[in-house]
Amino acid sequence: RAARATSKLKTRQPLKEATIVLSHTFTSMTQSGLRVNFSNYQEMISKHIQTLGEELNVKTISFALEPDSYVNYEIKPNFKAIGTRYRESVPLIKAALAKSDPKVVRSKLSEAGVFRLPLTSSPAMEATDFADLTWDDIEVTLKAKEGYAAASGRSVVVVLDTHLTPELLDEGIARELVNRINGWRGDLNLAYEQRIRVTLKGSAKLEEVATKFSEYIRRETLASELTVADLPTGAQTLEIEVDAEKATLSMHA
Secondary structure (H helix, E strand, O other), X not given: OHHHHXXXXXXXXXXXXXXXXXXXXXXEEOOOOOEEEHHHHHHHHHOOHHHXXXXXXXXXXXXXXXOOOOEEEEEEEOHHHHHHHXXXXXXXXXXXXXXXXXXXXXXXXXXXXXXXXXXXXXXXXXOOEEEEEOHHHEEEEEEEOXXXXXXEOOOEEEEEEOOOOHHHHHHHHHHHXXXXXXXXXXXXXXXXOXXXXXXXXXXXXXXXXXXXXXXXXXXXXXXXXXXXXOOOOOOOEEEEEEOOEEEXXXXXX
């Protein structure tokens, strides 16, 4: 959800794939105190893959060990954290981190929880001192490459494939139609089990999607009929707009 929000993707827009990226040395502690690694974490997630896919609104979920194909990392010091410990060395830490490979820094932190950063007072000098930095000392941010959205924890990155095919876009519109119809049901205080008949008249795109996804829309809205045609005379109507496409709905029991 954080990855969707970053890329301003609608919650109801289906996506092709989510990839869960873990470091080679990933370990995590469960609430019961069980320490898990990449293999059994993947096994645990796989047991709930359908539910997770529905929650993320993606067609497939995969696992990977390297995030480089999807994201770039940026690192900088957490000045508040290192200021009290290193004081006069803060400028050296800032300069040394700027020259460090973010991938290496994150990898070392994931493996050992500490990254030993060599410090020098000038480019010509060899390192004469070190700063042992932890996750709290470094701010790691990631920027998704084109076509992806991502959010990360210390050892986990979740990547969403944001490439939208015409099929995915149409399904997103169908979900928006379901949302509009069910919202109208709520406004009319219809009983949960109340069956309805819906007619839609509007733009070519909305009529096309309503026809294409008729079975899905009817199932999700408890509609016994979904007709794409001129509206019945005297029917109660609702004007809707989905992605700049407009239509009018009528509903009756």
